[in-house]
Amino acid sequence: MTDELTLNMDAYLPLRDVVFNTLREAILKGELKPGERLMELQLATKLGVSRTPIREAIRMLEQEGLAVTVPRKGAEVAKMTEKDMEDVLQVREALDDLAAKIACEQITDEQLLELEKAMHDFEASLLTKDIKKIAEGDVKFHDIIYESTGNPKLVIILNNLREQLYRYRVEYLKDEKNYPILLKEHQDIVEGLSLKDKDKLSETMHRHVKNQAEAVKAIIREQE
Amino acid sequence: MTDELTLNMDAYLPLRDVVFNTLREAILKGELKPGERLMELQLATKLGVSRTPIREAIRMLEQEGLAVTVPRKGAEVAKMTEKDMEDVLQVREALDDLAAKIACEQITDEQLLELEKAMHDFEASLLTKDIKKIAEGDVKFHDIIYESTGNPKLVIILNNLREQLYRYRVEYLKDEKNYPILLKEHQDIVEGLSLKDKDKLSETMHRHVKNQAEAVKAIIREQE
DNA sequence: TAAGATAAGATTGTATACAAAAAACATAAG
DNA sequence: CTTATGTTTTTTGTATACAATCTTATCTTA
Numbered sequence: 001m002t003d004e005l006t007l008n009m010d011a012y013l014p015l016r017d018v019v020f021n022t023l024r025e026a027i028l029k030g031e032l033k034p035g036e037r038l039m040e041l042q043l044a045t046k047l048g049v050s051r052t053p054i055r056e057a058i059r060m061l062e063q064e065g066l067a068v069t070v071p072r073k074g075a076e077v078a079k080m081t082e083k084d085m086e087d088v089l090q091v092r093e094a095l096d097d098l099a100a101k102i103a104c105e106q107i108t109d110e111q112l113l114e115l116e117k118a119m120h121d122f123e124a125s126l127l128t129k130d131i132k133k134i135a136e137g138d139v140k141f142h143d144i145i146y147e148s149t150g151n152p153k154l155v156i157i158l159n160n161l162r163e164q165l166y167r168y169r170v171e172y173l174k175d176e177k178n179y180p181i182l183l184k185e186h187q188d189i190v191e192g193l194s195l196k197d198k199d200k201l202s203e204t205m206h207r208h209v210k211n212q213a214e215a216v217k218a219i220i221r222e223q224e
Numbered sequence: 225m226t227d228e229l230t231l232n233m234d235a236y237l238p239l240r241d242v243v244f245n246t247l248r249e250a251i252l253k254g255e256l257k258p259g260e261r262l263m264e265l266q267l268a269t270k271l272g273v274s275r276t277p278i279r280e281a282i283r284m285l286e287q288e289g290l291a292v293t294v295p296r297k298g299a300e301v302a303k304m305t306e307k308d309m310e311d312v313l314q315v316r317e318a319l320d321d322l323a324a325k326i327a328c329e330q331i332t333d334e335q336l337l338e339l340e341k342a343m344h345d346f347e348a349s350l351l352t353k354d355i356k357k358i359a360e361g362d363v364k365f366h367d368i369i370y371e372s373t374g375n376p377k378l379v380i381i382l383n384n385l386r387e388q389l390y391r392y393r394v395e396y397l398k399d400e401k402n403y404p405i406l407l408k409e410h411q412d413i414v415e416g417l418s419l420k421d422k423d424k425l426s427e428t429m430h431r432h433v434k435n436q437a438e439a440v441k442a443i444i445r446e447q448e
Numbered sequence: 449t450a451a452g453a454t455a456a457g458a459t460t461g462t463a464t465a466c467a468a469a470a471a472a473c474a475t476a477a478g
Numbered sequence: 479c480t481t482a483t484g485t486t487t488t489t490t491g492t493a494t495a496c497a498a499t500c501t502t503a504t505c506t507t508a
Contacts, residue, residue, distance in 0.1 A: 038460075072459085154314065
């Protein structure tokens with residue numbers, strides 16, 4: 001574990017939520033590595049709080065799929081095997097397709113403009129080679145589509161799936177040769193939505209997820 | 225709240241898990257009603273434990289979508305509007321379809337036999353008119369299909385979606401006139417899987433979910 | 449040396465105490 | 479009668495204390 005774990009106290013939130021966000025970020029950024037133990041006292045000391053909010057945050061991470069706990073042994077950062085990744089991506093493919101289809105019917109002109117802007121921002125971010133910015137741009141783009149479905153339950157699940165992939169997704173975004181493909185796919189998605197062309201959109205979405213799947217799996221294989 | 229809330233202590237589990245299961249059951253059975261406050265001290269006294277495991281259980285219920293908490297005001301049993309139900313069912317339709325398609329390719333002969341047995345058990349349970357038994361039979365039937373996908377991430381999400389519907393689903397099962405339809409659909413599902421007929425299966429699955437959707441929505445409308 | 453028992457330390461599980469905030473109630477002013 | 483204000487009570491938030499369990503190191507014995 002890095003020792004740069006500090007709380008962001010600006011918000012007026014219960015400590016459990018602040019701790020939850022802090023640990024979540026740390027896991028997604030890779031500061032807390034898969035398999036690493038989450039020891040209550042250690043974390044409490046480091047973050048300057050008592051064990052109580054730590055424990056509650058761990059319960060939350062658990063349900064989010066980011067931590068795994070064995071009773072009386074404690075929690076650790078969830079590991080992701082290639083199989084896990086495939087499973088997540090299989091679900092994501094189905095739900096991304098669902099989201100795209102709903103979006104196709106319901107997206108407003110305003111949201112479509114927003115989406116185009118997000119695409120251009122994403123394109124611009126690719127030039128900066130700032131991974132964090134690129135990742136954020138990509139998230140923003142897909143969020144607009146998700147939100148346009150008007151189905152918060154779907155949005156929650158999709159965000160959770162994305163979260164589970166995030167750690168490895170970042171690796172994918174480090175490889176510049178993926179950028180042209182990624183951009184082209186985003187353009188195709190915008191086009192599909194503009195033309196209300198469900199078939200084209202569906203095809204593009206599947207390709208978009210499949211490409212990520214391949215890349216992410218390659219990364220995992222390297223790591224193992 | 226009813227006052228018949230007691231802990232099932234037989235398992236050697238942390239109290240938080242026992243409390244979680246107890247509250248979960250109570251919510252699903254309707255003993256704890258939507259909108260009802262979950263007060264820590266009250267629950268702790270009733271269940272004979274301290275507030276600590278209660279609080280941790282509430283954090284878990286929260287992530288499960290069964291409870292909603294407002295910081296410094298406390299938790300309450302999640303309410304479900306007709307819109308929420310539609311949203312859940314929309315996702316479930318997509319994922320049931322996915323599960324069916326995977327099952328079609330992967331289900332083993334052994335699992336198929338199990339499924340037929342589950343169907344007959346379900347048929348038998350319909351005659352007893354014991355709602356709990358009928359609900360369990362239905363769950364068992366679909367579980368076999370879910371498990372046959374070999375995708376635990378998918379199974380978790382489907383179970384969670386089912387859980388969110390459960391409270392209203394039980395009402396649906398109280399109406400005997402639904403039984404023949406339900407049984408016919410189960411038979412069609414088994415047939416589709418036996419014949420590896422994806423199209424037939426997909427069509428049946430959609431119909432199965434849509435029928436429930438209509439019935440459940442009617443129930444909610446009545447309640448409001 | 450290896451296997452097993454045992455004791456010491458570390459870690460989680462649970463209860464409780466105290467602080468802070470919100471809610472409920474009562475009272476006074478307009 | 480209504481609104482504003484202050485006080486009490488209830489409830490949540492957090493820290494801490496103690497108990498139960500697990501881990502690790504040490505020692506014993508074959």
